[in-house]
Amino acid sequence: MILGIPDLQIVIGYGLAIGLALACIVYGLLNWNREGEEDGS
Amino acid sequence: MAVDTLTLTVLAAIYIAVTFYLGYLGYKKTKCSEDYLVAGRSSHPIIIALSYGATFISTSAIVGFGGAAANLGMGLIWLTVLNIGIGILLAFVVFGKKTREIGQRLSAITFPDLMGKIYKSPALQYISGFIIIVGMPLYTAAILIGGARFIEPTFNMEYTSALLIFAAIVAIYVFFGGLIAVMYTDALQGAIMLIGMSFLIVLTYVYLGGITAANTALTNMADMVPKALADQGMTGWTSMPELGSPIWFTLITTLVLGVGIGVLAQPQLIVRFMTAKDGKSLNRAVLVGGPFILMMTGVAFTVGALSNVWFYQQDGTIAITAAGGNVDAIIPLFITQAMPDIFVVIFLLTLLSAAMSTLSGLFHAMGTALVCDIWGRGRECALSLRANQCGLIVMIIVSLVIAFVLPGSIIARATAMFMGLCASAFLPAFAVGVYARTPSTRAAIWSMVSGTAVWFFWTAFVHAAEAKPLGICQALTGQVTLLGAPWTVIDPLIIALPVSAVIMAVMQLRSAREQDGAVEVPA
Numbered sequence: 001m002i003l004g005i006p007d008l009q010i011v012i013g014y015g016l017a018i019g020l021a022l023a024c025i026v027y028g029l030l031n032w033n034r035e036g037e038e039d040g041s
Numbered sequence: 042m043a044v045d046t047l048t049l050t051v052l053a054a055i056y057i058a059v060t061f062y063l064g065y066l067g068y069k070k071t072k073c074s075e076d077y078l079v080a081g082r083s084s085h086p087i088i089i090a091l092s093y094g095a096t097f098i099s100t101s102a103i104v105g106f107g108g109a110a111a112n113l114g115m116g117l118i119w120l121t122v123l124n125i126g127i128g129i130l131l132a133f134v135v136f137g138k139k140t141r142e143i144g145q146r147l148s149a150i151t152f153p154d155l156m157g158k159i160y161k162s163p164a165l166q167y168i169s170g171f172i173i174i175v176g177m178p179l180y181t182a183a184i185l186i187g188g189a190r191f192i193e194p195t196f197n198m199e200y201t202s203a204l205l206i207f208a209a210i211v212a213i214y215v216f217f218g219g220l221i222a223v224m225y226t227d228a229l230q231g232a233i234m235l236i237g238m239s240f241l242i243v244l245t246y247v248y249l250g251g252i253t254a255a256n257t258a259l260t261n262m263a264d265m266v267p268k269a270l271a272d273q274g275m276t277g278w279t280s281m282p283e284l285g286s287p288i289w290f291t292l293i294t295t296l297v298l299g300v301g302i303g304v305l306a307q308p309q310l311i312v313r314f315m316t317a318k319d320g321k322s323l324n325r326a327v328l329v330g331g332p333f334i335l336m337m338t339g340v341a342f343t344v345g346a347l348s349n350v351w352f353y354q355q356d357g358t359i360a361i362t363a364a365g366g367n368v369d370a371i372i373p374l375f376i377t378q379a380m381p382d383i384f385v386v387i388f389l390l391t392l393l394s395a396a397m398s399t400l401s402g403l404f405h406a407m408g409t410a411l412v413c414d415i416w417g418r419g420r421e422c423a424l425s426l427r428a429n430q431c432g433l434i435v436m437i438i439v440s441l442v443i444a445f446v447l448p449g450s451i452i453a454r455a456t457a458m459f460m461g462l463c464a465s466a467f468l469p470a471f472a473v474g475v476y477a478r479t480p481s482t483r484a485a486i487w488s489m490v491s492g493t494a495v496w497f498f499w500t501a502f503v504h505a506a507e508a509k510p511l512g513i514c515q516a517l518t519g520q521v522t523l524l525g526a527p528w529t530v531i532d533p534l535i536i537a538l539p540v541s542a543v544i545m546a547v548m549q550l551r552s553a554r555e556q557d558g559a560v561e562v563p564a
Contacts, residue, residue, distance in 0.1 A: 004256025005115070007280035013118040017339050020125040024331020027134070031324035 046197060052386055060226050064214025067222025077219030077426050078150040078409055080316040084224055086325035091231030092224040093313045094333040095398035097128060097304060100187040103341045103395055105453030108368035110345030111360040114278035116292050117342040123301025124338050129330040132305055137314040137323045139475040144315035152308035153414035159474040160482045163418060168489055170414030173308055174407060176462045181403040182444035183455035188396035195389055204444060211397050212437050215404045216430050223401045230394030235336055237391030240384055242340040248379060249350050258350045265359055278346045287530050294532040295457055303460025306467035309406035348375040408433030465492035465537035469545035484548030492541025499533035
């Protein structure tokens, strides 16, 4: 039981949802000034 | 409702006034048809992200799917995983940047125009436009109904008046300000939605004693799952349904996959990529978009499920019983009964914003499809502001007529249907179109037509949730559906999308080998 949720599939779902939202933040910050590959920069 | 009508009316009036002011700014900035159609291709990243997110998330996602989570449990969080992973990361990073680049290079102004220009095929532009003007009014009508059903009791207004006023308010700023007005107002509406949903999750957990206590209480209610749901595979609100059970199929194929994948190929969202000035803008938009979607659907699904604990603590019952069996009524009931008065106002504005932001994007996409892609394809007059404004009015009237005909309980179903249709029809051709060096026109046409045809067949003849109310199968064959379980609970998208994808892949590979019917994307 993690944070009151017994089913690991639900826990993984929450973990992935929050993780992907964080990944969006990290992606945005890392590529803040980067154009697409096709732009060659 | 605890909040008095005067307070609510004053706040709503302020909100509408600010919305119109932003619409006016859009009107002032609209100098040419490119401004009206693709916001001048120079939108700010935060506006792109909030506009995309607010258009993506309608009242249906919050009220309809939040209610579904109250009924089916936290398994819906997997839809949030797809919403962010596919709807934001994949959409912006994999498709968005290529779409923006190609759209700018080919001077595409609508989604069908983009498809037509990539494949150098007027037929593809016509087919895409036709699917939009046939399929989108249904979804638009559902959003209109949702908004009007919510305005009706809140402002003590007659349903018909609520429907007309709601449509008119959105129509005015879209009509005059085009996509710039749509995106400015979307950004405001997205910000209101973010504030509302943030309050909602914090207050819900505070009222229920914290995260672990609230979740544990919900886990301990597993024996209260209604017998009808338990018999179909539901095991509790904090656990997934039994693998392969009818509820598992509905949850996974219709709600999670149907809506999660469907978002990738929605014309009104794809146009947002073409409003970006450069690739940087889309990178920056991802930063805002991911957390925004988490705070929308993640919160709605969590609070929906947890509302069972609150209703149990108050009345010893579960949410669906407290709401009189109406799934769509659960979230509004929970808000009005559990939340402080000021939050009720914030949440009402949140719902109004969610409905208006989606509606404005749909109005714009339908109107431009009718004028630029069907009626005036290739004609100079199709690019005039006046022509597009006329198209907008025609499609709004069509949507209103459909809204008066459709039943009120169609909101979540119509959302899933529209997303399924878009993915089945557009996704393979769109994906190959933006990535292949020599995309095959013939493959795209066959993929689009077969995806649409299979989707319609499965909807009308197999998938019980639609086949039964439509009655086409019953009238033609004397049976409610042509196939039995488990096919009747498998969403049309699960069948139609692989068909259109396989046809696209096989014909594209053949075409690439033979160089027959293939076109070179101009570099």
